[in-house]
Amino acid sequence: MTDTRTPPAEQLHYAVDLTPADIEAIHGFLYERITPMKGDDLFGSPEQRAARALASLVRTARARAEVMLARLTENPDDRHRGENLHTLRQCWQSLVEVAEEWSDAPGFDRRRWRDVDADPAAAALRHRLVAKQRAEAADTATQA
Numbered sequence: 001m002t003d004t005r006t007p008p009a010e011q012l013h014y015a016v017d018l019t020p021a022d023i024e025a026i027h028g029f030l031y032e033r034i035t036p037m038k039g040d041d042l043f044g045s046p047e048q049r050a051a052r053a054l055a056s057l058v059r060t061a062r063a064r065a066e067v068m069l070a071r072l073t074e075n076p077d078d079r080h081r082g083e084n085l086h087t088l089r090q091c092w093q094s095l096v097e098v099a100e101e102w103s104d105a106p107g108f109d110r111r112r113w114r115d116v117d118a119d120p121a122a123a124a125l126r127h128r129l130v131a132k133q134r135a136e137a138a139d140t141a142t143q144a
Contacts, residue, residue: 009109015118020026020069026095026113027062033102034058058098065091085118093118 012022035050054123068088078084080135103110 011112012116014064015085016072018065018069018092018116020066020087022112023062023069025109026099027058029098029102029107029109029113030058030095032054032107033105036044039064054098058095061091065095068118071090082118089116089118098120 004134028119034051034055038048038055065088068084068091072088093115096115099108099113102108
């Protein structure tokens with residue numbers, strides 16, 4: 001994993017390619033949209049409560065993602081690497097799902113803020129399993 005100040009321009013495919021800059025960018029985008037909805041003029045309203053709850057979920061997802069990135073960076077050979085990648089992917093997906101509600105807003109980064117696989121090896125295994133299932137389904141349909 002590369003720690004950069006700005007996210008790369010290429011499309012994001014794997015959690016192993018996430019950087020602190022990616023997490024900061026999506027969090028900043030969400031913060032700018034959620035914070036105005038938490039205003040004091042709406043104190044106690046359902047809208048304010050929903051905005052505060054959403055802000056809390058986004059904050060938690062960001063914090064957990066940052067912890068997982070730090071663990072993966074500091075100890076890449078950790079025996080819990082797979083679990084850490086899975087947790088990082090889940091946190092990232094949570095942030096992406098929230099951000100997608102503003103996918104038509106200026107600043108939404110469609111190339112980076114997207115669904116990712118945990119890592120290339122897991123993606124390759126999943127693709128092989130899907131291909132096998134399709135082949136078996138086609139064989140079954142041909143025999144019927």
